[in-house]
Amino acid sequence: MAGRIEDYALIGDMQTAALVCRDGTVDWLCLPRFDSHAIFAGLLGTEDHGFWRLGPAYAAGGRPPAATRREYRGDSLVLVSEWDTPRGTVRVTDFMPPRDGAPQLTRIVEGLSGRVPMRSALRMRFSYGRIVPWVHKVDGRTVAVAGPDSVWLDTDADTYGKDLTTYSDFTVSPGEKFAFTVQWQPSHKEQPALPDPDGALDATLEFWREWVEHCTYHGPYREAVVRSLITLKALTYAPTGGIVAAPTTSLPEEIGGVRNWDYRYTWLRDAAITLSSLLRTGYREEARAWREWLLRAVAGDPENLQIMYGIAGERELGEAELDWLPGYENSAPVRVGNGAAHQLQLDVYGEVTEALHLAHMTGLARNDYASILQLKLIRYLEDHWDEPDEGIWEVRGPRRHFVHSKVMAWVAVDRTIKLIESGDADGPLEKWRDLRDDIHRDVCEKGYDKERNTFTQSYGSKELDASLLLIPQMGFLPPDDKRVIGTIEAIQRELSTTDGFILRYPTDGEDEGVDGLPGDEGAFLACSFWMADDLAMIGRVDEARTLFEKLLALRNDLGLLAEEWDPRLQRQVGNFPQAFSHVPLIDTALRLTASGAYGG
Secondary structure: OOOOHHHOEEEEOOOOEEEEOOOOEEEEEEOOOOOOOEEEOHHHOOHHHOEEEEEEOOOOOOOOOOOOEEEEOOOOOOEEEEEEEOOEEEEEEEEOOOOOOOOEEEEEEEEEEEOEEEEEEEEOOHHHHOEOOEEEEEOOEEEEEEOOEEEEEEEOOOOEEEOOEEEEEEEEOEOOEEEEEEEEEEOOOOOOOOOOHHHHHHHHHHHHHHHHOOOOOOOOOHHHHHHHHHHHHHOEEOOOOEEOOOOOEOOOOOOOOOOOOEOOOEEHHHHHHHHHHHHHOOOHHHHHHHHHHHHHHHOOOHHHOOOEEOOOOOOOOOOEEOOOOOOHHHOOOOEEOOHHHHOOOOHHHHHHHHHHHHHHHOOOOOOHHHHHHHHHHHHHHHHHOOOOEOOOOOOOOOOEOEHHHHHHHHHHHHHHHHHHHOOOOOOOHHHHHHHHHHHHHHHHHHOEEOOOOEEOOEOOOOOOOHHHHHHHHOOOOOOOOHHHHHHHHHHHHHOEOOOOOEOOOOOOOOOOOOOOOOOOOOEEHHHHHHHHHHHHHOOOHHHHHHHHHHHHOOOOOOOOOOOEEEOOOOEEEOOOOOHHHHHHHHHHHHHHHHHOOOOO
């Protein structure tokens, strides 16, 4: 069985990523890209679906003990795990060097004391665990081949094959090192170059050291902010600038449930808010790369803007179910692709326009086509803002007039008006000012429940929605407006869990709820950070700080967050790690720091 979601560490090379469990097992790795087929899919199935285990020797069919301690080496994505055993202490260093050629996953074993028996068990399975490759030796190197893929193993330890698995049993003493590297290569090409594990480790550490130096945040939450920034960088696909929502698919929002989705794509919403956080902390190059990705992805067809694209801008992300995988803790189905790609989500226009606006305001070099694109998006909204849509949460039920979608349409128009007013674009200023006023009036008349003094999820509904917390943050209404305060307090009453975290919206258990799906889900971490932001904005800074620090305490020992928190099971749920959780962590830290709302 795979570990708990929070038991995993992330390593990656800005093109793909692996998840490493506390016991030294890699249970998830897609090669060569985030959205490629997994060669280790044990996370979503069983050991038969692929894994790589490396740790102190363990009984056949078992797993090694959890590491005694583990941490990232400084501000990097290099994982260091240490085991204290009856026979001595051993260290394993796991990392993926920023890519210069074939993708590599390297694991270096070092003896620290005593003589520790070790075992490596490498079970490669291609196509998400469905295909057993042909494993053989070429020039003393081990290679696994199936169809278009080949994976090469290089190590200075002896290896042998058994039960369709490549093993290595060895003993490590103080000062001794054994290195293991796997590399992916198209099967029709010649074998990849021999790896240099020590040189690759030095280069990886230097890369992260230099990258973190650009961070402009030096407040009291720097450790949490820097770890979140590193995580966001790790979720960026370096060749194109696209940013994945998470490196995993189908980690469930409810253990044993059906709310299992593929997040290995670039949501415009998630990527736009990620861009905003990077800009606010000094990372303009990533912002420039994302803007270029956006312009390529949308080029020539802004009227048919998709809510998400592939990491290179691909439009077709057809959804399928992998019925040979039982799912994480039997949470089925396992899905790849995402059928929500062609939904209508009007809020995306606002998030993209806000990101472009922030890039402009922070001095990112002007791009004329970005301004042209922004104007085209508003011309589309002129005719479509008043239509129902699927909304921010990608409901699979009927379309509705979601209040958040209308608010973000207002944001899109407002930011474009500001662009024109600055002299950097031309457009029908008075016409769009009238449009902005029309949207604002429509939301306040149809999306507000006067009796309860709260905005509602959609026009005419009684349900609440945590996305309403963004109303003051987007400037739609000032924080001290009674309707804003009433909405914040209503969400606290109706969408708060027993431990004070925030649900996205009501769900109905076995019955289909507003999202068209059965089952429930955990507290949505982004929404909980939004609540902390709003509390600070309305002057309840002590309460905001308390909630923020409770949220920080949910991170795993390495500072990572999944999408949600299950208050009943007291564990992380959803895809992991999740950009949409780490971005608002950064934003809330910046807000609390600016307000002085922190202890000590």
